[in-house]
Amino acid sequence: MAKNALQAQLLKAGLVDSKKAKKLSKQSQHAKRTGDASNIETKKALAEAQAKKIEKDQKLNQEKQQILEQKTLHANIIQMIKQHQIKETVTGTENDVSYQFVDQSKIKKIHVTQKLYDQIVAGHVVIARLEEGYALLPRPLADRIDAKLEGFIVVSNDKSDTELDDDDPYAAYVIPDDLMW
Known part of the structure; x- marks a missing residue:
């Protein structure tokens, strides 16, 4: 008798006889009990997958940490600017x-x-x-x-x-910085 639906379908279709189905099921049960090489390979593959996942998670955590540090630095700089800004600006006076x-x-x-x-x-x-x-x-x-x-x-x-080039033909003509537009 077949243990799973696929074996039952294969038996009904006539693609596999009952002796082969029993033999295959006994082999799979034996491999499960003894821990065959395929089981060891799956354990290795599982360990590699876990190691890759841990490495990927660490990389994502580092990226998140860097983004958080950038945001913190940005907020600190804005706070510094607000605290130390010169507030003598005027709006609409004659002077x-x-x-x-x-x-x-x-x-x-x-x-x-x-x-x-x-x-x-x-x-x-x-x-x-x-x-x-x-x-x-x-x-x-x-x-x-x-x-x-x-x-x-x-x-x-x-x-x-403002560094002047030696080859600049307009070096003698200095433009003032305080030029009013």
């Missing part, structure tokens, strides 16, 4: 000066006092991106932020960044 700069190929404008304007031009104050707007930061803090994570500093008028 304000508009400072225009380029951010992601768009011209932006902020209104500041003349003193802040001079500090921005001199490079002592830096304009940083803060969520939807901009913040003014002291130069040392901006350098620390830029060292940790780039992308926050929008305007940094550093005199050492």
Whole structure:
């Protein structure tokens, strides 16, 4: 008598006789009891699959940890900017000066006092991106932020960044940084 449905179907179809079916079932039972080589191979394959799964899980955990660290660093930098931003910006008074700069190929404008304007031009104050707007930061803090994570500093008028080429035909014609648009 057949032990499973497939053996029963094969017997009914006449593809396998009852002697062969009994022999095959006895062989499979014997292999199960004695732990044949096929059983050892399946154990090895199972162990390899588990090792691969553990390695894959560790890799995913590392990626998640890196993403979490990036988010934490980003939040810390935003908090630093909010805490240390210069709040002397003015809006709509007679003494304000508009400072225009380029951010992601768009011209932006902020209104500041003349003193802040001079500090921005001199490079002592830096304009940083803060969520939807901009913040003014002291130069040392901006350098620390830029060292940790780039992308926050929008305007940094550093005199050492402008290196002149020896072959530049327009080197004698200096363009002032404080040019009003």
